[in-house]
Amino acid sequence: MLISKKPRLPPETVERFCLELFSCCSPREAARRTGIDESAGIRLSLSRRVQKRLAKYYASREYTLMRAREGLERIAFGRVNDAVELALSGDEENYSRFDGADLFSVSEIKRVKGGGVEIKFFDRLKAIEQLVSLDERIRGISEGDEFVRAFEQAAQEGDVDEQA
Template identity: 35%
Template sequence: MEQQRGYGTFCRAYLRTMDPERAARAAGSQDGFSMLGNRFIQTRLEKMRENASSQIRREDAVRRLAQLAFGQANDAVKLALGGRDTDVDTLDLSAVTEVRVSDKGGVEIKLVDRVRALESLCALLETGGGTDAQALYQALAEGGEEAGWDHE
């Protein structure tokens, strides 16, 4: 029973981070890649993915795209300037797609392509009609407010 709880912890951490080693540490294990090979974990991950996909609505996608398109990169700048002393667990790095550190200590941070996020938002808004479009606009407005932009 204790092992199954550890599997649940691993699965939740893995779906949140998509990092098997980090998920293994959260579950108190050593080898995340071996855990991904476990049939019980594979089955549990699949069920958790199915449950999550049935709960995600179109408005959620629009809200998230708005956050990516209009969000601030302040925490990414803190990461770049703070270096190794920065506690990354306290930062919102959802707009960061890649971090590279050179052998001389330089830091390169790549962010989400905001133009692609805007194009995706436009495509979603164009496919909605009538009250559906209004619901999508409302979700977009709420996502933008959370990201700190004014839609009026």
């Protein structure tokens, strides 16, 4: 009996999975976004190479800001279909079908006395304002990084005098 190994994913797929996992913090969601099987995504999220890559992302200020940006984008421009379906669904026994629902834009859910459900969403306009502000910060970091790289290169070439 031959035991076949599952084929390794291409490096670009693993990298995309890592970015998606960093963004959404859910192996299942990252797998879905990357186009791989959920069980493969869960296994991959536990692998050493993915854990190392995630550690690098978390250590990087720019990636952390990019992750915040992605969250703000989801709030500002994301779909709210699952939340609306949940609010309109009167079938409490089948709420389990909402286990994988995208409720990222929801800030609060509560049951009202009349038997309905009240759902509050994050403010999309505030999220857009924060996106604009964050983009300015990210651009500033990128420009600062470029300056530091240029300065280091000039120092290596001897163009800059080092003074104590």
